[in-house]
Amino acid sequence: MERLKKEDAHPKILQALLDAETEVISDDVLDNEMILNMGPQHPATHGVLRLLLRLDGETVIACVPELGYLHRGYEKMAENMNYLDYIPHTDRLDYLSPPANNVAYALAVEKLAGIEAPPRAQYIRMMMCELSRIASHMVAIGALAMDVGALTVFLWTLREREKILDLYDHICGARFTTSYTRIGGLAQDVEEKTLKEVRDFVSQYDEKLDEIERLLNGNRIFLERLEGVGVISYDQAIDWGLTGPSLRGSGVNFDLRKATPYMFYSEMDFNVPVYKEGDSLARYFVRADETRESVKIIHQILDKMPRGEVMLNAPKKVLPRKVEIYSRMEELIHDFMLVNYGINPPEGQIYFAAENPKGELGFYIVSKGEGHPWKLKIRSPSMVNLQSLPVLVKGHMVSDVVAIIGSLDPVMGEADK
Amino acid sequence: MTMEKIINKLKEKFAGSILDVTEFRGETTVKVKPEIIVEFSSFLKYDSELKFELLEDLTAIDWAERKNRFSVIYHIFSIPNSLRIRIEVPLGTADNLDSVSGIWKTANWHERETYDMYGITFNNHPDLRRMYMPEEFEYHPLRKDFPLMGIPGSLPLPKK
Numbered sequence: 001m002e003r004l005k006k007e008d009a010h011p012k013i014l015q016a017l018l019d020a021e022t023e024v025i026s027d028d029v030l031d032n033e034m035i036l037n038m039g040p041q042h043p044a045t046h047g048v049l050r051l052l053l054r055l056d057g058e059t060v061i062a063c064v065p066e067l068g069y070l071h072r073g074y075e076k077m078a079e080n081m082n083y084l085d086y087i088p089h090t091d092r093l094d095y096l097s098p099p100a101n102n103v104a105y106a107l108a109v110e111k112l113a114g115i116e117a118p119p120r121a122q123y124i125r126m127m128m129c130e131l132s133r134i135a136s137h138m139v140a141i142g143a144l145a146m147d148v149g150a151l152t153v154f155l156w157t158l159r160e161r162e163k164i165l166d167l168y169d170h171i172c173g174a175r176f177t178t179s180y181t182r183i184g185g186l187a188q189d190v191e192e193k194t195l196k197e198v199r200d201f202v203s204q205y206d207e208k209l210d211e212i213e214r215l216l217n218g219n220r221i222f223l224e225r226l227e228g229v230g231v232i233s234y235d236q237a238i239d240w241g242l243t244g245p246s247l248r249g250s251g252v253n254f255d256l257r258k259a260t261p262y263m264f265y266s267e268m269d270f271n272v273p274v275y276k277e278g279d280s281l282a283r284y285f286v287r288a289d290e291t292r293e294s295v296k297i298i299h300q301i302l303d304k305m306p307r308g309e310v311m312l313n314a315p316k317k318v319l320p321r322k323v324e325i326y327s328r329m330e331e332l333i334h335d336f337m338l339v340n341y342g343i344n345p346p347e348g349q350i351y352f353a354a355e356n357p358k359g360e361l362g363f364y365i366v367s368k369g370e371g372h373p374w375k376l377k378i379r380s381p382s383m384v385n386l387q388s389l390p391v392l393v394k395g396h397m398v399s400d401v402v403a404i405i406g407s408l409d410p411v412m413g414e415a416d417k
Numbered sequence: 418m419t420m421e422k423i424i425n426k427l428k429e430k431f432a433g434s435i436l437d438v439t440e441f442r443g444e445t446t447v448k449v450k451p452e453i454i455v456e457f458s459s460f461l462k463y464d465s466e467l468k469f470e471l472l473e474d475l476t477a478i479d480w481a482e483r484k485n486r487f488s489v490i491y492h493i494f495s496i497p498n499s500l501r502i503r504i505e506v507p508l509g510t511a512d513n514l515d516s517v518s519g520i521w522k523t524a525n526w527h528e529r530e531t532y533d534m535y536g537i538t539f540n541n542h543p544d545l546r547r548m549y550m551p552e553e554f555e556y557h558p559l560r561k562d563f564p565l566m567g568i569p570g571s572l573p574l575p576k577k
Contacts, residue, residue, distance in 0.1 A: 012552050016544050068549035075534070076558055080565050111442055238470050238496070241523025252496070254471075259499045348441040351492050351503065353473065362474055364492065379474040379492075387526045416549060 013066055017052045020062035022394065033061070036398070040069045044147055044402040047412030049386070051401070058397050063390040067383065070416035078376035082342035083109050083183060084319070086376075091177040093361075093380065094414040096139050097132035098178045099125075099168070100356045106181035107262060108352035108363035113183065113317050113345040121185045121310040122263045127198065127301045128171070128180060129354075130294040134205070135164040136357035137245075137287040144284060144406035145216060148225040156212050163201055170194045183343060184318030185311035199302050202295045209291060216284075226281040230392035230404035233278055240388040243381050244359025245290060246408055249283035251276040256355035267304075268297050280407035287409075317343045342371020358382050358409060382415035418466050418498050420445050426467070431457060436507075446503045451514055454506055458517045461493060461502070469493040469502060472517075475527035477535045481561040487537055489514055508537070516542040534559035 017035065039050040048069035054062040074093070078086050090105040091098040103125045110116060117125070142157030165175040171190050172180040180187055216222050232242070237250035247254055255272040257265040273289035275282035312318045319338055320331040347369045353362035359381025366375040385408050392408075393401045424438055427447065434457070437448040449457050461469040474492040491504040508514060516539035518524040528539045530548040536557035539545060547554065556563055556571060 012546050016546060019544070068547075068551075071549040073558060076563075076565060114442070239522045241472055241521065243471075243473075254496050259494075259496070260501070349446070349503075350442050350444060351474070351501065353501075360473060362492070364474060364476065364490070366478055375476075375478050377474065377476045377490075383526065384523060387523060 013052055013064055017054050017062055017064040020054070020064060020390065022054075022062045038401070040066075045405060046143065046410055047415075049405070049410065049412055049415075051389075053393075053398065053401065055398065060393050060396055060398065060401060063393050063401070065386055065389050067386070067412075067416055070412045072417065074417045075376055075378060078373055080372060082339075082371045083345075083373065084338070084343070087181060088177065088179045091179055092413055093378065093417070094136070094356060094358055094382065094411045095176070096411055097136040097357045098176065099128035099172075099180055100132040100136075100354070101361065102178060102181040103129050104352065104354035104356065104361045105363055106183055107354065108350065108365055109183050109343075109345070111352050112348065112350045112365050112367055113343055115184055115312055115314055115317050117185045117312055118309045119264070119306045120189075120308045121312075123301050123305050124171075124186060124190055124310065125181065126263050126265070126268075127298055128168075128178075129356075130297050130301070131164050131167060131198070133294045133357045134291045135161045137291050138164075140287055140357075140406075140409040141212070141216075141284065144226075144280075144403070144409070145222065147402045147406040148222055150216065150219065150222055153212060153215050156208075156215070160205065160208055167194070167198055167201060170197060182311065182319060184314060185309070189310045195302060195305065198298065202298045202302075205295050206292065209288065213288060223281065225400075225403055226279065226284060226407065228279050228281075229396060229400050230280045230407060231278050232388060232392060236391065237278065237388075240391065241384045242359070242388060243384065244356070245286040246283055246359065246385050246388075248272065248274045249286045250278035256353055256360060260353070262352075262354065268300050270297050280403055283407045283409075317345075344369060344371055353379065356381060358411060358414065359385060361414075378414075378417055380414040380417060382410040382412070383417075386410050386415055418500075420500055420502075423467060423498075423500070423502070426464075427457075427460075430460060444501065444503060446505055448505045448507065451506050451508055451511070454504075455515045455517060455520070457504070458491070458520045462520055467495060468497050469495045470521075471496060472521035472523050472527070473501070475517075475524055475531060477531045477537055479535060479559065479561045485509055487512065487535060489531065489537065491517070512536060513538040513540055515540050518542055533557070536560065 034055045036053040036055055038053055039045040040048040050066040052064045053060050074089055090101040093101050138157040138161040142154035145153035168178055169175045171194055172178050232250050234251045237247050253274050270293045273286050275285050315334045320335055324331040325335045345367050349366040351364045353360045361381055362379030364377040365373050368374045392404050428435055434450045434453045439446045461467050471494040473494050476490050478488045485507055487508040489506045494501050516528055528542055531537055532545055533547040533550055
């Protein structure tokens with residue numbers, strides 16, 4: 001094996017690190033600065049995130065994140081496939097909450113095409129979004145606790161998530177990559193029996209969360225590792241474009257479900273948890289409280305769940321049912337046209353943003369009236385949230401970097417697209 | 418403040434520089450000249466009534482036409498007004514634009530990504546490096562003339 005040469009070490013990143021502004025001065029200077037390469041293969045970076053840290057002793061003076069190790073070119077692929085084909089790829093963005101991505105994408109394309117799914121489909125979509133929010137926050141809380149040394153919590157939160165994955169399995173036949181939505185509706189309806197299972201799950205959830213919180217909220221090590229670590233102020237948080245729990249942990253009351261209501265969120269009664277401190281602990285509290293609100297929303301959804309179709313009746317835009325394709329000529333022709341030529345939304349451009357577990361997931365679609373988008377841009381919350389990392393870690397210890405990444409909860413599948 | 422009032426206010430202030438205002442599916446797009454983008458952005462952000470403080474997204478479009486190839490797109494949200502505005506900046510034959518990372522810090526990475534994917538350079542950007550692709554990569558993958566299958570040999574494999 002050849003030795004790495006100097007030009008193999010990506011000098012531009014190193015230069016960026018050395019040029020990074022810093023006002024951090026360590027009290028006990030060791031007189032030898034060190035550059036530490038953290039990741040891309042590192043269990044605490046939640047995926048393939050690479051950080052270049054400039055250290056003085058154990059204090060971080062500057063930090064440059066490097067993304068792209070999981071870049072799969074989803075935006076390029078979207079320009080070359082039709083709208084329906086792209087749904088499975090949205091699963092692989094934020095792979096901890098696939099249904100929420102499916103829903104955001106379906107709503108974006110429906111907005112572009114000017115159609116709307118029937119109420120029952122919208123209610124089921126909302127239920128899936130909130131279930132995925134709980135599942136995603138469970139991983140976030142568990143991984144954060146594990147990052148600061150509390151291993152038990154991870155097992156307990158994953159147990160709750162496992163129950164939700166089982167529900168996914170009953171609802172759409174897949175535990176992980178759900179691909180549940182279609183343009184104009186859902187892949188299939190949910191059975192009453194499954195709805196009852198969802199009700200059973202949310203009824204016992206509050207108690208389980210109390211148990212998890214009893215492990216953490218009185219845990220002195222956990223609190224001291226997070227309190228006052230990675231503080232970002234109200235104005236800074238907006239300036240750096242943070243969204244989701246990370247933004248609300250800094251005291252900004254901004255939730256897209258309230259600010260620009262979509263589906264039937266305007267009819268739901270729920271609060272938006274906001275904490276003013278802006279540190280890692282506040283971001284953890286926001287996540288824990290949000291799952292309680294999600295449970296509240298799911299109860300209301302199950303109470304109000306309307307009956308009816310889950311696919312819109314719009315033959316030029318929406319896939320017909322399989323039974324009809326095999327028995328009727330008209331539907332066969334429509335299916336052929338939709339699969340081969342796409343849904344051809346009118347010329348125009350739309351931006352749709354949904355409040356996902358990680359923050360604002362936006363789809364910007366430019367259509368030229370063809371079966372495939374001319375351009376599709378994914379506004380991924382993880383990537384934008386990660387951008388504030390150099391600000392958050394400045395002046396903290398190396399071990400705090402791990403806790404701060406955990407509190408931002410990035411998913412690299414989404415950050416790298 | 419409603420979107421109508423905001424548009425009127427912008428038209429008053431930047432009379433000659435707003436090229437077009439369009440609406441589609443309830444979203445407003447304001448097309449402005451590239452020269453005023455920094456001034457226009459800082460007005461949107463700092464005006465006490467508009468307060469478009471959250472830059473949600475920044476990207477570009479390759480129209481694949483010779484004369485007017487690129488447009489740069491901004492999505493900005495005003496939290497007090499609960500309104501989103503889209504700014505479209507047609508670049509004409511140029512492939513550079515002034516950076517807005519001095520106004521919204523979050524624009525930094527978005528502009529890096531746009532540079533990486535489209536090869537549009539942003540003037541006065543503090544750290545214009547590639548975002549996703551490796552440093553030694555020579556192409557800009559989201560340009561329409563870059564093939565979907567990639568270019569053989571463009572990504573060197575590690576030495577054995």
